[in-house]
Amino acid sequence: MTGTTSLPIDETSRARLASDGLRMVLVDPTDAAAHAAWFRAETRGFHGAEPSAELVEQRRASARSEDRMVGVLDDTTAMPEVPVATTVCWPAELTVPGGRAVGTWAVSGVTVSPTHRRRGIARALVEAELRTAVAHGLPTATLTVSESTIYSRFGFSPAVLARDVTVQTARARWSGPEPAGRVHAVTAEQLDEVGPQIVERVRLTRPGEVSYGGPLWTRQLGLSVDDENAKNLRFVRHDAPDGTPDGFAIYQLIERGHDFSEHELKLNTLVAVTADAYAALWRFVLEMDLVSTVTAHLRPVDEPLRWLLEDFRAVGVTETDHLWVRVLDVPAALSARTYLSPGRLVLTVSDPLGHAAGTWALDVSPDGTATVTASTDPAEATMTVNALGALYLGGVPARTLAAAGSLHGDVDRVDAIFRSPVAPYLSIWF
Template sequence: MTSRTEDRTDPEAFLVAPVDPVSRDRLAGTGLEYRLVPVDGDAFPAWLQIVARGFQDGERSDEQVAANRERSGYRRLTGVYDPSAPMADHPVASIASWIGRLTVPGGADIASCAISAVTVAPTHRRRGIARAMLEGELRAAVAAHAPMAMLTVSESTLYGRYGFAPAAASASWKIETRRATWIGPRPAGRVDFIPRERLRELIPALHERVRLDAAGEIDVPGGHWDNFAGTRPDAEKAGEKRAVQFTDESGEVRGLALYSVKENHDDFTKATVRVSYLLAENSDAYAALWRFLLELDLVSEVHADELSVDEPLRWMIADQRAATVTLRDHQYVRILDVPATLEARAFGAAGRVALDVTDPLGLAGGRFLLEVGEDGRGRVSPWTGDDAPEGAVAVALGIEELSAVYLGGVSLATLAAAGRVQSSHAAAAARVFAWHTAPKLSIWY
């Protein structure tokens, strides 16, 4: 199911849309040039090198540049150049963005501008270059009718100022396998090893079948799968990855997992498994693959990241304290169009909520009346006058807070208790915005 809201976003047009004129002029005022960087052009290798340097990574080899270029066609690349620098052909700042799909509560997905590769050279930091680029890309996303923007972050403190909020947290698990003891189902079907290349073939279609099940997930660009599976020519430690599939009794592949093992030379019974990715189409696949991983011989710990904060796995082990779980902000979203995003998701309860939304960037704020029917679907109309419409719960909040509650990852009542939302009846508004499953995002981008 896709969004009921008419989808006016054109991902192809966004790739080549000119850079935002406001930010271009602001940067030009400080002697800098803000440009698009064509993926197939001569400027691409230098752009990629400064992204690697920006993340404190090493120089990319020609092979890595070629592999990255081949997989970058879906991205719009922008750079800021300093003509007075000795390496004037190397940008001093970068951003990559594309129009992806974000799953929202209720099983629909919406167009969402994904932002990645945000770097500013240490020689040019703290002069407002990142701000100019981020505001520029957000305005470009609005111009392309993207109702939402999204990103994953290196530091939590960077993006709230632009209206982004952590909307789907991720959980990292460390499981002491001998203590855990499997008490979950033991479904029929089988787990088998497969070549990594086979997993790479199977994973996109399987992911397409499951990504609408959890709010917060996105459609994954192909290059990410190569990265997971170690099937890029430049992939590091690819040979350490093991791939398994779960097939049900009818022979259909319903789940895939990738993991690597770090042996312990002091004690061969204490190897550590790191799960790179586990994808399950149904609860049988989920149980069979986790049981396989927790019962591996010679393994004492299993580590897995980017899990949901509410994993069924917790209820499949006898000793819940065998798992140490650490939570972290992960998927950030930023509403760009309040009516379109609210009408796309489903809500937890019927009700009327009068939203007074402020937006520091002036992109999406306003007063909106959300009316949710018994079917959990919402209608949004403008709200005029001083007081909230009759019978509606008044809620005053920033676009950051509205974005935070959008996927159902935090209660509006919690944000009210934190002083981040003002409401005449926060509990009633929270019931409307609630969703029964935790949002999640199983990758970085």
């Protein structure tokens, strides 16, 4: 095994699960049978359909050496080769304020079989992954969640919010700029050629984005084997006037009721490097014939769309949590980003799991960069590790956290330093 799989299994959790008769193992993706059993268990864990042999093989072939797959086996079950619990994690880059990135342990695929739930297996696995991230020298861990009730207890907090947007097209008369450039209809394969570069150009411009590729990108294009929705997907690319691709959108059309002019256009993805690409792609989907409603999932909280339409109320918005962040190494995490105002801030962080606990001095230079050291000075602010995770990308006001009782002290100063001028955003889930 190589990459992140070279580290041994976490001994604390292995022993804890062994005392319950369970075997916690690393899954080697080159072992086809073990990989297939793990993948089936993970799919079941999220109530997915039984994957075909082709899909299992596609996933195995696209497994990366850095994917660390963990399974928990119970030799007493009727299918002892199928794990009763799964996780998969990999190192990624999380964009932070200042156009830089910090290492993050992307945590995914956390499932426990309904036959083994609520006996501490997920706790053992998640705590193991946090220790493994630390062992890899990764200052943060991140995840997107199925339920927002699970991960606070492990020190994670929502740091990126997102919006679901519904637009009534009859009211959405365009009043924004006339964008330059051109929208082309393309195939999934054509988008596959340029899409990753477009995503990469956007990634460092937004705190909250997490680097991705491989199966996550394949899934967006509907190129996963077994993707029954694939044939419904439509792809458009925006090219700048000089012909450089600088944005794309992926959408599908859903017939609603008996009126053929009442289709819903479901915008799955819209990525734009430039303001022109943003305006052109939105205008393209809003002016589609036979569509009465455009819905879009996981859009940025500062989406300018409403300001580009004559009727502000054509757009309905629902906000939700999206990326959850867990700070593990305070000096490494906090010194990776830049800050809005210079000065010194001493903060005390409480962390039941210990990783981030301590009193830390943040010294911000006039250029916004910071050095972070352990300190014995009196703290101007105290906060839980969850509050620190929420603050970290600059999208959650300290005042909000103070109102929730997870942050105390000089709230205005914390805000003046931590807020990001660009709202954090994450364009995918994982």
